[in-house]
Amino acid sequence: MAGGKPGLVLFTSNLERMCEPIAERFDVLRLWSEGDAAIRERGAGVVAILTSGRDRIDAALMDRLPKLRLIVAVGAGYEGVDVSAAKLREITVANAGDTHSGDVADHAVALTLAVIHRILPNDAWVRSGTWETHGYPPNRRALSAERFGILGLGRIGRAIASRLAPFGAEIGWWGPTDRPAGWPRHESALALAAWCTTLIVAARGDTRALVDRRMIDAVGRDGCIINVARGQVIDEDALIAALRDGRLGGAGLDVFCEEPAPPARWANVPNVVLSPHAAGVTVEAMARLRDTAVRNLKTALEGGAVVNEILSR
Amino acid sequence: MAGGKPGLVLFTSNLERMCEPIAERFDVLRLWSEGDAAIRERGAGVVAILTSGRDRIDAALMDRLPKLRLIVAVGAGYEGVDVSAAKLREITVANAGDTHSGDVADHAVALTLAVIHRILPNDAWVRSGTWETHGYPPNRRALSAERFGILGLGRIGRAIASRLAPFGAEIGWWGPTDRPAGWPRHESALALAAWCTTLIVAARGDTRALVDRRMIDAVGRDGCIINVARGQVIDEDALIAALRDGRLGGAGLDVFCEEPAPPARWANVPNVVLSPHAAGVTVEAMARLRDTAVRNLKTALEGGAVVNEILSR
Numbered sequence: 001m002a003g004g005k006p007g008l009v010l011f012t013s014n015l016e017r018m019c020e021p022i023a024e025r026f027d028v029l030r031l032w033s034e035g036d037a038a039i040r041e042r043g044a045g046v047v048a049i050l051t052s053g054r055d056r057i058d059a060a061l062m063d064r065l066p067k068l069r070l071i072v073a074v075g076a077g078y079e080g081v082d083v084s085a086a087k088l089r090e091i092t093v094a095n096a097g098d099t100h101s102g103d104v105a106d107h108a109v110a111l112t113l114a115v116i117h118r119i120l121p122n123d124a125w126v127r128s129g130t131w132e133t134h135g136y137p138p139n140r141r142a143l144s145a146e147r148f149g150i151l152g153l154g155r156i157g158r159a160i161a162s163r164l165a166p167f168g169a170e171i172g173w174w175g176p177t178d179r180p181a182g183w184p185r186h187e188s189a190l191a192l193a194a195w196c197t198t199l200i201v202a203a204r205g206d207t208r209a210l211v212d213r214r215m216i217d218a219v220g221r222d223g224c225i226i227n228v229a230r231g232q233v234i235d236e237d238a239l240i241a242a243l244r245d246g247r248l249g250g251a252g253l254d255v256f257c258e259e260p261a262p263p264a265r266w267a268n269v270p271n272v273v274l275s276p277h278a279a280g281v282t283v284e285a286m287a288r289l290r291d292t293a294v295r296n297l298k299t300a301l302e303g304g305a306v307v308n309e310i311l312s313r
Numbered sequence: 314m315a316g317g318k319p320g321l322v323l324f325t326s327n328l329e330r331m332c333e334p335i336a337e338r339f340d341v342l343r344l345w346s347e348g349d350a351a352i353r354e355r356g357a358g359v360v361a362i363l364t365s366g367r368d369r370i371d372a373a374l375m376d377r378l379p380k381l382r383l384i385v386a387v388g389a390g391y392e393g394v395d396v397s398a399a400k401l402r403e404i405t406v407a408n409a410g411d412t413h414s415g416d417v418a419d420h421a422v423a424l425t426l427a428v429i430h431r432i433l434p435n436d437a438w439v440r441s442g443t444w445e446t447h448g449y450p451p452n453r454r455a456l457s458a459e460r461f462g463i464l465g466l467g468r469i470g471r472a473i474a475s476r477l478a479p480f481g482a483e484i485g486w487w488g489p490t491d492r493p494a495g496w497p498r499h500e501s502a503l504a505l506a507a508w509c510t511t512l513i514v515a516a517r518g519d520t521r522a523l524v525d526r527r528m529i530d531a532v533g534r535d536g537c538i539i540n541v542a543r544g545q546v547i548d549e550d551a552l553i554a555a556l557r558d559g560r561l562g563g564a565g566l567d568v569f570c571e572e573p574a575p576p577a578r579w580a581n582v583p584n585v586v587l588s589p590h591a592a593g594v595t596v597e598a599m600a601r602l603r604d605t606a607v608r609n610l611k612t613a614l615e616g617g618a619v620v621n622e623i624l625s626r
Contacts, residue, residue, distance in 0.1 A: 102455070103457075106480060110426035110430035114432045116423075117424075122587070123587045126573075126576065126587040129573075129576045136591065137589060140594070141597070142595035143416075144597070166476045259444075260445040262445070263440050266439065267440070275432070275435045276435055276438050276450060278431075278453070281449065282455035284455040286452055
């Protein structure tokens with residue numbers, strides 16, 4: 001415990017700005033530069049972890065941090081955290097709560113419209129002079145003729161549906177739990193994929209490869225897939241193959257199995273709009289996330305109740 | 314009058330598909346290939362003109378077509394048509410009516426979100442590997458923090474406002490005629506530009522250079538301008554200069570003073586999303602537009618009432 005300060009683990013450098021107002025009250029273990037040695041040498045003093053939610057925080061790590069009492073995920077996701085293992089050890093897990101589902105939904109709609117309205121190829125069409133030499137691009141399908149399938153009707157999924165409603169398209173959804181909603185729930189994820197023209201993935205981050213090759217083929221050559229959840233929710237190899245083969249019409253992706261997304265993997269994949277995990281990252285949301293993270297980290301020093309405690313998976 | 318058929322004037326080749334089901338009943342004058350000679354030689358038999366709305370159809374042309382009784386604009390705009398001159402000569406002018414204001418509004422929203430959510434630079438950020446080497450792009454401003462100013466609250470402007478409403482931003486508008494609306498009307502176009510963060514131009518096509526340098530500077534370095542009306546509504550030289558100087562934050566343009574837009578004019582203009590006048594061009598709208606145009610052209614042959622007659626400017 002350096003200088004007697006309680007320890008705080010950060011996995012990645014971008015988390016520094018999220019705890020900046022309170023960082024000097026902690027001995028900060030910067031794992032991206034200090035490596036495992038930091039845990040070995042100063043792990044005994046660690047009381048809190050600040051995580052993107054994707055960092056792997058399992059029972060083995062918890063057992064090396066005997067004073068750990070709080071794990072704070074800066075965003076909505078916390079799929080890297082073994083919540084059950086934390087509960088067993090009386091470690092509190094908290095996330096950001098609903099501080100940015102509206103922003104993520106906004107970005108889902110932005111990607112959806114970008115794909116359907118061909119924002120990238122149309123811009124290139126003008127810039128390359130193709131408009132001059134070949135006339136207008138092919139007609140797009142009207143949004144009002146779309147059938148939007150929303151996979152996962154949590155806060156983000158609902159916010160997406162309410163934003164899409166005035167465009168006049170049909171909206172349907174599927175999620176593991178039936179719940180009252182203004183839109184019909186389909187029988188299964190696969191049934192939703194077969195029905196919709198655009199599948200918008202807003203499922204929980206721990207639903208691995210829910211969107212598999214069969215579902216991708218069910219969306220089909222005239223359809224597209226938008227993902228603002230986590231890369232792992234889609235079988236990404238199958239997605240890339242379907243785009244290459246023309247079995248899937250298009251995609252808009254804010255999340256990837258590997259992040260940052262390796263450019264070579266996407267270089268020759270057609271009809272895909274790429275976004276660097278930017279859905280929730282607004283000036284306003286970041287200020288709210290930081291305030292929440294700092295407030296929760298303060299409880300590791302001063303006691304008190306955390307906000308947005310995760311009670312179970 | 315070739316083969317005794319009444320004449321139909323087309324200015325541009327893309328109009329052929331809009332009258333294809335009825336073309337064989339007319340002697341079609343193809344001005345883009347036949348030139349003025351067609352008017353000189355066969356103008357006496359012309360009963361109808363099919364126009365994009367932008368073709369110049371003035372008193373002088375009408376006087377060369379003594380049997381002209383109908384001018385049909387395939388879309389919503391008809392700014393090239395001298396409606397007063399037509400009325401004096403008992404020539405009926407008709408447009409498409411409200412067959413695609415929803416599609417145009419969809420595209421206005423698509424361009425708005427593309428600019429604010431940085432769809433183009435973010436895609437390039439991933440593809441260039443900048444995400445890998447430099448981390449995340451700068452945070453964007455939340456849509457809910459925007460103030461959308463809609464210039465022109467006709468059918469398209471209203472449709473834009475209703476689509477933007479669920480995103481939670483403030484919405485205001487200005488138009489020359491006060492009318493009841495769910496959103497406040499500002500005192501002037503300039504007042505709207507000064508108030509808003511994003512100015513969305515849905516004004517009538519004949520309001521030339523309404524968005525001038527003063528208005529562009531009022532929108533300012535943190536703002537952006539979207540145009541789905543007509544290129545001439547904006548002082549395009551002033552817009553380009555403001556984007557180059559960083560006095561305007563961004564733009565999304567579906568329409569241009571010169572169309573097709575010359576690529577060289579836009580090559581080094583930063584922060585602009587270009588779209589090849591595609592707002593209203595959906596498969597569904599084109600089918601409706603063609604049906605309406607064909608139905609109206611039929612009245613030139615068989616009599617009856619045209620639909621969507623323009624009674625005055």
